[in-house]
Amino acid sequence: MIDLRLKIDPLPIVEPLVIRLRNEPQNYQTEHDAVLVDTEGTRLEYDYNGFSFGLHRQDDENFDGDVILALPGQRIAHRLIRSKSPHNTFLVTEQCDQLCVMCSQPPKKHHADLFSQFAVAASLAPLNATIGISGGEPLLHKERLFSMVETVASTRPDIRFHILSNGQHFVTEDIARLVAMGTERILWGIPIYAADRLTHDRIVGKDGAFQNLQRGLGILIKAGSSIELRTVVMQQNKDRLSDLANFLFTRLSCIDVWAIMQMERIGYGRMNWATSFHDSSTDFTQIAKAIDMSAARGISIALYNFPLCSVPPQYREFALSTISDWKQKYLDICERCGSRAACGGFFEWYSHKEGFAGLGAL
Amino acid sequence: MKKRLFLIPSLIAAGFLPSKAGAIVPGDFVTAKNGQPSVLERLKLKHIFSLAGHRSHSSHRSHSSHRSSSSGGYSYRNYSPPTYTAPSTPSYTPPAPTYTAPAPVYTPPAAPVAPVVTPPAAAALAAPLKTLPGNTDKFRRIAMQVQSALTAYGYYTGLIDGKVGPSCKTALTAMQTDYRLKVTGTITPEVLDTFGIVAN
Numbered sequence: 001m002i003d004l005r006l007k008i009d010p011l012p013i014v015e016p017l018v019i020r021l022r023n024e025p026q027n028y029q030t031e032h033d034a035v036l037v038d039t040e041g042t043r044l045e046y047d048y049n050g051f052s053f054g055l056h057r058q059d060d061e062n063f064d065g066d067v068i069l070a071l072p073g074q075r076i077a078h079r080l081i082r083s084k085s086p087h088n089t090f091l092v093t094e095q096c097d098q099l100c101v102m103c104s105q106p107p108k109k110h111h112a113d114l115f116s117q118f119a120v121a122a123s124l125a126p127l128n129a130t131i132g133i134s135g136g137e138p139l140l141h142k143e144r145l146f147s148m149v150e151t152v153a154s155t156r157p158d159i160r161f162h163i164l165s166n167g168q169h170f171v172t173e174d175i176a177r178l179v180a181m182g183t184e185r186i187l188w189g190i191p192i193y194a195a196d197r198l199t200h201d202r203i204v205g206k207d208g209a210f211q212n213l214q215r216g217l218g219i220l221i222k223a224g225s226s227i228e229l230r231t232v233v234m235q236q237n238k239d240r241l242s243d244l245a246n247f248l249f250t251r252l253s254c255i256d257v258w259a260i261m262q263m264e265r266i267g268y269g270r271m272n273w274a275t276s277f278h279d280s281s282t283d284f285t286q287i288a289k290a291i292d293m294s295a296a297r298g299i300s301i302a303l304y305n306f307p308l309c310s311v312p313p314q315y316r317e318f319a320l321s322t323i324s325d326w327k328q329k330y331l332d333i334c335e336r337c338g339s340r341a342a343c344g345g346f347f348e349w350y351s352h353k354e355g356f357a358g359l360g361a362l
Numbered sequence: 363m364k365k366r367l368f369l370i371p372s373l374i375a376a377g378f379l380p381s382k383a384g385a386i387v388p389g390d391f392v393t394a395k396n397g398q399p400s401v402l403e404r405l406k407l408k409h410i411f412s413l414a415g416h417r418s419h420s421s422h423r424s425h426s427s428h429r430s431s432s433s434g435g436y437s438y439r440n441y442s443p444p445t446y447t448a449p450s451t452p453s454y455t456p457p458a459p460t461y462t463a464p465a466p467v468y469t470p471p472a473a474p475v476a477p478v479v480t481p482p483a484a485a486a487l488a489a490p491l492k493t494l495p496g497n498t499d500k501f502r503r504i505a506m507q508v509q510s511a512l513t514a515y516g517y518y519t520g521l522i523d524g525k526v527g528p529s530c531k532t533a534l535t536a537m538q539t540d541y542r543l544k545v546t547g548t549i550t551p552e553v554l555d556t557f558g559i560v561a562n
Contacts, residue, residue, distance in 0.1 A: 015496040037548065038546065047546075050548055071436065094435050108435070114436060
């Protein structure tokens with residue numbers, strides 16, 4: 001696991017500060033850049049606009065090009081962007097209007113608005129970066145979120161976003177703006193758990209969610225947005241996957257990809273693990289059927305967060321290595337596996353005792 | 363995962379396009395490129411993400427990440443006691459600010475290097491997002507206090523402008539050497555302590 005927090009010497013700041021760390025002075029130096037001037041053991045000293053800024057590292061980590069967020073009075077800085085990683089995600093809010101049974105990031109009431117800082121951070125990202133936006137529900141702060149995307153788009157047209165949203169908060173008036181922001185700039189990751197209202201609403205813990213979702217998806221489709229539908233497969237919905245496959249084909253066939261996902265054992269996901277986790281390594285039938293139906297009909301389909309050995313051989317091509325590097329781990333059985341490079345492994349918080357029963361090195 | 367869509371010309375003529383005609387788009391009636399995409403362009407849905415994601419298994423970064431952060435957010439409600447401070451009393455009130463824009467500390471090296479793939483500089487935020495003057499102001503005030511002290515002790519003869527430029531760095535280096543501090547040429551907590559400047 002990679003710690004996304006760094007120990008720093010506190011800075012004399014009065015509001016959150018975004019800093020990009022550089023090992024050498026660059027041709028394109030911005031006011032946000034801090035340049036490494038000295039290394040003393042585990043302490044790195046940076047020159048930030050003439051001020052000393054100390055940062056403490058664990059291993060021989062190289063922070064060149066990384067973007068961090070320092071908060072007033074805190075000795076911890078958050079690593080917003082790791083320049084070598086494809087898994088950079090901003091957690092823009094912890095508020096949410098759904099309570100999903102498998103939620104890995106249970107909502108909180110308080111919201112700290114850091115969109116201005118996120119806009120700066122995104123504009124300091126490496127060339128052609130894709131930045132994830134997660135929550136909570138990011139669209140609870142739609143105006144700020146859209147402003148941030150527009151700001152970044154105007155200065156850094158190469159940056160793309162992958163925004164995870166429950167799809168509950170789009171209105172017709174958003175269409176023009178969605179089009180203007182660029183349908184290729186944003187990939188919307190939207191969860192749908194079943195084709196029937198009752199099952200979906202029960203899983204997300206909100207009455208009327210399914211209906212709102214259909215309206216939201218309609219708006220995204222009208223705007224020509226890129227859509228990734230995400231379905232976490234659980235005991236609650238595994239037997240309804242083929243219904244959902246039919247529904248997607250007849251109603252939502254213009255999506256870009258349908259992702260069937262495994263659960264993450266943290267947050268509510270951990271709390272509800274015993275009643276929700278579906279061991280797809282011992283029973284893959286429903287998932288196989290959904291894949292067969294969708295693939296035959298030209299719907300792009302993918303498996304996220306499935307260890308390769310949990311998937312029958314003929315379906316392994318659909319299983320992508322999707323677990324973010326910083327929360328990824330491998331088990332002892334992976335030591336002698338020949339497919340490790342192609343496999344996403346396990347979440348850091350995966351517990352093998354309660355996990356997949358049918359695994360083995362490939 | 364490989365998707366092949368076979369278009370039959372008569373079907374196209376009759377108006378039947380496959381739901382995702384990503385590979386073959388008939389003719390130029392969808393290519394009006396004046397800002398807003400046409401309806402057909404929108405429905406064409408040739409999105410980079412899906413194409414990139416399914417090209418190979420080695421780089422599907424676009425829809426790769428689970429993106430649930432599970433990391434606990436960036437809460438900063440609790441202000442713990444600041445420690446970048448110096449012990450004694452503030453000795454100097456800075457004059458009225460005359461500062462305009464934050465200056466880059468490093469001038470680019472003179473020798474032209476081959477253009478590396480470096481992202482463009484971050485531009486100022488557009489209007490809808492609030493700007494963040496607070497920290498800039500704070501750093502400038504401290505820098506001005508340091509410049510004043512360096513002037514008083516005879517190390518610095520430049521402008522008290524709150525910008526740590528080359529001559530200010532030289533002055534800091536000399537002062538740090540004389541006072542047997544760690545020589546960095548930057549404003550360190552030690553420098554602030556020595557001059558009795560309170561940073562927070």
